[in-house]
Amino acid sequence: MRLIIGLVLLLAGIGGLLAINSPMPMGGMGMMGQGNMKEMMKRMMGGQLPPGIDTANLPDPHSQGALLLARYCTQCHDLPPPALHTSGEWPKVFARMNRRMKMMSQMGSILRPTDQEQAIILNYLRRQAADSTE
Numbered sequence: 001m002r003l004i005i006g007l008v009l010l011l012a013g014i015g016g017l018l019a020i021n022s023p024m025p026m027g028g029m030g031m032m033g034q035g036n037m038k039e040m041m042k043r044m045m046g047g048q049l050p051p052g053i054d055t056a057n058l059p060d061p062h063s064q065g066a067l068l069l070a071r072y073c074t075q076c077h078d079l080p081p082p083a084l085h086t087s088g089e090w091p092k093v094f095a096r097m098n099r100r101m102k103m104m105s106q107m108g109s110i111l112r113p114t115d116q117e118q119a120i121i122l123n124y125l126r127r128q129a130a131d132s133t134e
């Protein structure tokens with residue numbers, strides 16, 4: 001009996017240590033997959049997240065911009081349609097998302113676009129924006 005209690009205490013101790021050593025107080029974000037990230041975002045951010053569309057419904061779906069948008073901008077929420085904002089609005093929204101990706105990539109769970117990829121995505125969003133004439 002003593003042995004079992006001892007074992008339980010030992011396991012609790014190891015669990016506690018792991019929680020303390022993990023980089024985030026939330027505990028092991030690095031171990032979370034993308035699915036979990038999206039779930040967490042939905043719970044925390046609910047109504048603020050953009051309405052999602054299918055990759056196939058993106059304008060010019062095989063362009064580099066569309067592919068990069070689908071790769072990077074679906075990590076926390078569904079794929080945002082470029083027509084959600086005007087070309088004047090996108091740089092501000094993009095900068096906010098970019099700051100987030102930068103911050104969260106340092107925690108290890110989110111991929112962040114390179115400077116060149118950022119330019120391609122923003123260019124694509126602005127070209128396909130709500131006020132786009134294309």
Ligand code: HEC
Binds near residue numbers: 075
């Ligand atoms: C690290 C997580 C994360 C990534 C990656 C991310 N977003 Fe977001 N996004 C959020 C959160 C959280 C919100 C809700 C709060 C807000 O609007 O700032 C949001 C909201 C939005 C909204 C709705 C709000 C608005 O202003 O219209 C749009 C559009 C959007 N994101 C576009 C993008 C685009 C484009 C990308 C890729 C360049 C992207 N997001 C990548 C976390 C992320």
